[in-house]
Structure formats: structure tokens, C-alpha cells
Amino acid sequence: METKAHIEEHHVGYTTYVLVWLALMVLTGITVWVSYLHFGVFNIVVALLIASIKASLVALYFMHLKFEDKTTWIFVLYPIVLLALLIGLTAVDVFFRTTP
Amino acid sequence: MANHTVAETIHVPYLEEKGILSWILSTDHKRIGIMYLVSISTFFVLAGIAALLVRLELLSPGKTIVDAHTYNVLFTFHGSAMVFLFIVPGIAASFGNFLIPLMIGARDVAFPRLNLLSYWLYLLGTVIILFSLLKPADTGWTFYTPYSIQTGTDVILLTFGVFILGFSSILTGLNFIVTVHKLRAPGMTWHRLPLFIWSSYATAILQLLATPVLGITLLLLIAERVFGIGFFDPAKGGDPILFQNFFWFYSHPAVYIMIIPAMGVISEVIPVFARKPIFGYKAIAYSSLAIALISFLVWAHHMFVSGMSEVAATVFSFLTFLVAIPTAIKVFNWLATLYKGSIELRTPMLYALSFIFLFTIGGLTGVFLGTLAADVHLHDTYFVVAHMHYVMIGGTVMGFFAALHFWYPKMFGKMYNEAVAKVAWFLVFVGFNVTFFPQFILGMEGMPRRYADYPPQFHTLHEISTIGSWILGLGILIMALNLLRSLTNGEKAPDNPFNSLSLEWQIPSPPPHENFEKIPHVTDWTYGYGKKNNQEG
Numbered sequence: 016m017e018t019k020a021h022i023e024e025h026h027v028g029y030t031t032y033v034l035v036w037l038a039l040m041v042l043t044g045i046t047v048w049v050s051y052l053h054f055g056v057f058n059i060v061v062a063l064l065i066a067s068i069k070a071s072l073v074a075l076y077f078m079h080l081k082f083e084d085k086t087t088w089i090f091v092l093y094p095i096v097l098l099a100l101l102i103g104l105t106a107v108d109v110f111f112r113t114t115p
Numbered sequence: 116m117a118n119h120t121v122a123e124t125i126h127v128p129y130l131e132e133k134g135i136l137s138w139i140l141s142t143d144h145k146r147i148g149i150m151y152l153v154s155i156s157t158f159f160v161l162a163g164i165a166a167l168l169v170r171l172e173l174l175s176p177g178k179t180i181v182d183a184h185t186y187n188v189l190f191t192f193h194g195s196a197m198v199f200l201f202i203v204p205g206i207a208a209s210f211g212n213f214l215i216p217l218m219i220g221a222r223d224v225a226f227p228r229l230n231l232l233s234y235w236l237y238l239l240g241t242v243i244i245l246f247s248l249l250k251p252a253d254t255g256w257t258f259y260t261p262y263s264i265q266t267g268t269d270v271i272l273l274t275f276g277v278f279i280l281g282f283s284s285i286l287t288g289l290n291f292i293v294t295v296h297k298l299r300a301p302g303m304t305w306h307r308l309p310l311f312i313w314s315s316y317a318t319a320i321l322q323l324l325a326t327p328v329l330g331i332t333l334l335l336l337i338a339e340r341v342f343g344i345g346f347f348d349p350a351k352g353g354d355p356i357l358f359q360n361f362f363w364f365y366s367h368p369a370v371y372i373m374i375i376p377a378m379g380v381i382s383e384v385i386p387v388f389a390r391k392p393i394f395g396y397k398a399i400a401y402s403s404l405a406i407a408l409i410s411f412l413v414w415a416h417h418m419f420v421s422g423m424s425e426v427a428a429t430v431f432s433f434l435t436f437l438v439a440i441p442t443a444i445k446v447f448n449w450l451a452t453l454y455k456g457s458i459e460l461r462t463p464m465l466y467a468l469s470f471i472f473l474f475t476i477g478g479l480t481g482v483f484l485g486t487l488a489a490d491v492h493l494h495d496t497y498f499v500v501a502h503m504h505y506v507m508i509g510g511t512v513m514g515f516f517a518a519l520h521f522w523y524p525k526m527f528g529k530m531y532n533e534a535v536a537k538v539a540w541f542l543v544f545v546g547f548n549v550t551f552f553p554q555f556i557l558g559m560e561g562m563p564r565r566y567a568d569y570p571p572q573f574h575t576l577h578e579i580s581t582i583g584s585w586i587l588g589l590g591i592l593i594m595a596l597n598l599l600r601s602l603t604n605g606e607k608a609p610d611n612p613f614n615s616l617s618l619e620w621q622i623p624s625p626p627p628h629e630n631f632e633k634i635p636h637v638t639d640w641t642y643g644y645g646k647k648n649n650q651e652g
């Protein structure tokens with residue numbers, strides 16, 4: 016896993032940044048709107064889904080993850096897997112609990 | 116040895132500069148390592164004294180020296196200080212800091228200032244925790260809700276201190292990961308890295324990724340106490356078991372933050388004193404990573420009787436068995452390394468062998484506890500107390516003592532008295548077993564943990580255990596006096612007293628400030644023992 020110091024110029028124009036910003040604002044609006052609808056348990060799923068999309072946009076463009084090498088990607092993806100485990104396995108506990 | 120370029124000129128040894136400022140403002144990884152070593156050892160002694168008092172109270176049924184509340188405070192301080200101030204930073208922060216750059220052929224860690232910041236955060240955390248002793252908490256080190264929400268003692272300050280310590284741990288982990296990726300000397304490929312580096316790397320991953328969850332959990336607990344939000348309160352739609360899920364998501368991997376560095380130490384010590392190449396290098400290296408991965412999947416084995424779902428309990432019981440596999444791989448490989456070696460029983464080796472023996476007992480009793488049906492009987496009894504002390508003292512502390520006696524000459528440039536060190540080892544080994552083995556039996560018979568009192572039928576075993584704690588304490592006292600006295604009175608240490616092939620032994624003792632005169636060019640792994648030209652020299 017030799018990480019070469021590969022320094023290239025990534026010209027992401029202002030247009031991209033503005034578009035990403037607009038997307039974030041729209042998604043924030045959707046989050047607020049969705050909170051007035053009632054999907055039961057799926058409210059959480061929807062909220063987390065939108066939040067994840069926003070976080071990904073920030074990481075990919077604002078934090079330049081899109082242009083990073085494999086090692087960096089591994090270090091980003093692994094914690095996401097762990098977070099999924101934390102939420103997923105805790106959910107296994109909560110949803111399969113038998114109330115006495 | 117011929118493989119590495121040895122530093123020819125001796126620069127100023129890193130210990131040369133005097134004065135407190137030259138220490139607390141130093142970005143030298145060796146000095147930061149020593150500061151950690153002094154700090155964690157101090158808390159090891161303080162928390163150890165609390166343990167002696169806990170055992171003294173349990174010498175006889177009824178009140179012996181303290182009342183029940185003071186007893187709760189004592190075991191809470193013992194647990195929190197041992198876990199968060201001693202054993203979590205532990206070998207990783209002290210020996211990790213000192214050794215990682217030396218072992219990979221670097222002049223320092225990747226971010227020396229961040230490293231110093233980690234130490235300051237550690238100090239800040241300890242100060243906050245010491246302040247919390249004005250109104251000391253009585254929750255045990257696990258801070259379970261709902262009691263931690265309701266008790267009138269100072270839970271907030273204690274948990275806030277632990278929260279700050281978490282940042283120290285995260286930054287140290289980050290620093291070590293980048294250091295191992297970026298600063299290896301030319302030729303130091305991943306598969307030539309000393310196994311201590313592999314284990315430090317695995318530990319760093321755990322520190323970096325598990326600790327934030329502890330931080331969040333403790334913040335939620337503080338928010339709950341201050342604002343009464345109701346995360347963990349069923350009356351407000353919360354869930355008390357959620358706290359346990361979060362807490363153990365960190366605290367099970369934390370067990371490996373505590374033990375993996377010690378495993379790395381054992382992998383370094385065994386080949387040197389068996390004069391044989393380490394057996395199964397890759398298996399040991401990758402099993403460290405495997406532990407780091409699997410340890411995130413087993414946390415709820417601490418919660419089988421908490422009222423969690425039975426489906427989840429069954430899944431977690433099964434997953435827990437998996438983590439025994441990489442651990443067993445290490446033990447088998449250490450034993451295979453010893454096989455037909457020309458074993459020299461110096462003090463570090465005695466501690467390393469004790470580690471293998473005691474850790475195996477600790478690990479296997481852990482499998483008992485991971486078994487769902489057995490755990491329902493053994494949960495929250497002294498069996499758990501015995502198990503975790505066999506892992507933590509029998510494992511980590513034995514590894515810590517092995518490291519202390521192995522690298523002491525390199526760190527301080529002095530030799531300790533070998534005969535006295537062996538006497539101390541004997542007392543530690545005997546005292547430890549006399550203290551904790553009876554606790555397995557106590558637990559099987561149903562003695563619950565964390566009680567200040569017990570019915571008379573448990574008296575004899577408690578008495579034996581308390582006497583054992585005195586032997587253990589005496590052993591550690593003799594060891595400490597020996598090491599402290601040798602700082603001034605010890606003989607001057609040669610550069611490589613144990614004939615190790617690892618890079619840190621090819622430079623002067625104590626090492627110069629810049630570690631290496633010239634960055635070494637590595638052409639082989641560090642475990643080529645037993646070849647003709649290395650056998651004696």
C-alpha cells in the first residue's frame with residue numbers, strides 16, 4: 016500500500032461548489048418538509064438517508080474525497096461500515112425485543 | 116548486525132537536557148513516551164492502592180474498614196483510573212510513542228506537536244478526574260443508566276474527564292497510523308515491520324474509530340443529567356439499554372486497545388530470548404488486524420441479562436466465539452516460537468511467559484462468559500471479576516512489565532538488578548494467582564461483584580484473595596524500587612544488552628535526540644535469530 020504523493024491540480028470550478036451548495040440547501044428543505052409527513056418507523060430511515068446524501072456531497076466535493084487515493088477511501092469507508100453496524104445491530108436488539 | 120546501517124556518531128542523548136520545561140514542551144516522541152510512562156505508572160499505583168483497600172474491606176464479612184458508600188467510591192475510582200488513566204493509554208502511549216519511530220527507522224512521529232497536544236489533553240483529563248474526587252462518583256467505571264442519572268455524586272465531572280481523555284486517545288491513534296504509513300525507513304516494507312508495529316497499528320485503528328462513540332455516549336449521559344432529555348429514560352420514550360449498547364460498542368474494542376499492544380510486546384520479547392525467528396509472522400500480524408475488525412461485532416455479550424432481545428443475544432454470543440480465533444492463533448505461534456528454542460529466562464522473558472499462561476486462562480474463561488447460557492449464571496459474579504483481571508493483569512500488565520524490563524536499558528541507559536527483578540516477578544506471579552484464582556470459585560458459587568459485604572460461607576476464599584493482594588502489592592513495590600534505584604545507581608547499559616536485531620537496539624542507549632545519525636536502509640525482517648553470525652552476538 017505505497018501511497019505516492021500524487022499532487023495534481025484539481026480544478027473544480029466555482030460552478031460545482033455553488034451547485035453542491037444549492038443541492039445541500041434543497042436537501043435541508045426536504046428534510047424539514049419530510050418531518051411533517053408520517054411514515055412511522057421509516058421517518059428515521061428517510062431522515063438518515065437524506066443526511067447521508069448531504070454528508071457524502073460535503074465529503075466528496077468540499078473535502079476533496081473524490082480526488083483522493085485508495086488508502087484514504089478505505090479509511091473513509093471503514094468507519095461508515097462500523098456506523099452501519101452500530102445502528103444495525105442495535106436495531107436488531109430493539110426490534111426483536113419481547114416485552115414481558 | 117550487518118543488515119542495518121548503524122549510527123556511527125553519537126549525538127546528544129535525549130535525556131541530557133534538564134528542567135521541567137524541556138520536558139513538558141518537548142515534541143521528542145521519546146520524551147513524550149517517558150512522560151506517559153511516568154503518568155500512567157503513577158495512576159497504576161494510586162488505583163492499585165484503592166484496590167488494596169477494596170480487598171482489605173473484603174477481608175472479613177461485615178464492615179472491616181470502610182462503609183458501603185466509601186466502598187462503592189473506592190471500586191469506582193479503582194476501575195475508572197485503572198481503565199481510563201492507566202491501561203487504555205497504557206503500553207500504546209508510553210512504549211508506542213517511544214518505540215514506533217525507533218522501530219521503523221524514523222526521527223519522530225508524523226505530527227510531533229499533535230503528539231504533545233495528546234499528552235496535554237491526557238493531563239487535562241486526569242486533572243478533571245482528580246477534581247471529581249471532591250464528590251467522588253459511585254457508579255462503577257461503566258456509568259450505567261439509570262443509576263448514573265440518579266446518584267447525587269459527581270458523575271458529570273468524572274465522565275467529562277474521560278471525554279477529554281478520549282481526544283488524547285483519538286489523536287494518538289491518528290498520529291501512529293500516519294506515522295506507520297508515511298515514515299517507514301527505505302526498505303522497511305509492511306512485511307518487515309516488527310510485530311509491535313503491527314499491533315500498534317491495529318490498536319491505533321481501534322483508538323481512532325471506537326473512541327468517538329464513547330465520547331458521544333458520555334456527552335449524551337451528561338446532557339441527560341443536566342437537561343433531563345430522556346435518551347435513556349423509558350418514561351420519556353428513551354431506552355436504558357441504549358446506553359449499554361453505546362457504551363460497550365466502545366468498551367469491548369477498548370479491551371483490545373488495552374491488550375493488543377501487550378501482545379505486540381510479547382511478539383518482540385519471545386524471539387529474542389528463545390533465539391529463534393518468530394513463528395508465523397504473517398499470521399500474527401494479520402490476526403492483530405482481524406481482532407481490530409471482529410472486536411466491533413461482539414459488544415452486546417456484556418448485556419445478556421440486561422433485557423435485550425434474545426435474537427440479538429444469540430447472534431452476539433456466536434459472534435463472540437469468532438474473536439477467540441485470532442487470539443488463539445497468536446498463542447499457538449508464540450508457543451511454536453518457543454519450541455526447541457534456546458530459552459534464556461531473563462526477567463522480560465519471565466513476564467512474557469507469564470503473559471501466555473495467564474492470558475490463556477483469562478481468554479478461555481472469556482469464552483465461558485460469551486456463551487449465552489453460562490453467562491446467565493455467571494453474569495455480575497466474581498467469575499467476571501476474575502476473568503477480566505486475568506486478561507488485564509495476567510495479560511496487559513504482564514506485557515507492560517515485560518516491556519518495562521525489556522526496554523528499560525534502552526530508555527534510561529541503565530541496567531536494573533536482575534536478581535531483585537526476578538524475586539519481584541516471583542511475588543507478582545504468585546500474588547496475582549492467589550488473589551484472583553479463588554475469585555473464579557467465588558463467582559461459580561454465586562458471590563456477586565461490587566458488594567461491600569458477603570455471607571460467611573464466602574469468608575475463606577475472600578481471605579485468601581486479600582492475602583494474595585498483599586503478596587502482589589509487595590512484588591510490585593520491590594519491582595518499582597528496583598527500577599527507580601537503578602535510574603541513579605544502575606550499571607551503565609550497553610547498546611544492545613539482549614542481542615536483539617530490532618532497529619532500536621542498533622543505536623546508543625539512551626538514544627540520541629534525532630534517533631538515527633543516518634536513516635537506516637532496511638534489507639531484512641527483524642527476526643533472523645539463530646543464524647550462525649547472530650547466535651552470540
Ligand SMILES: [Cu+2]
Pocket residue numbers: 366367370413414416417
Ligand atoms: Cu467484551
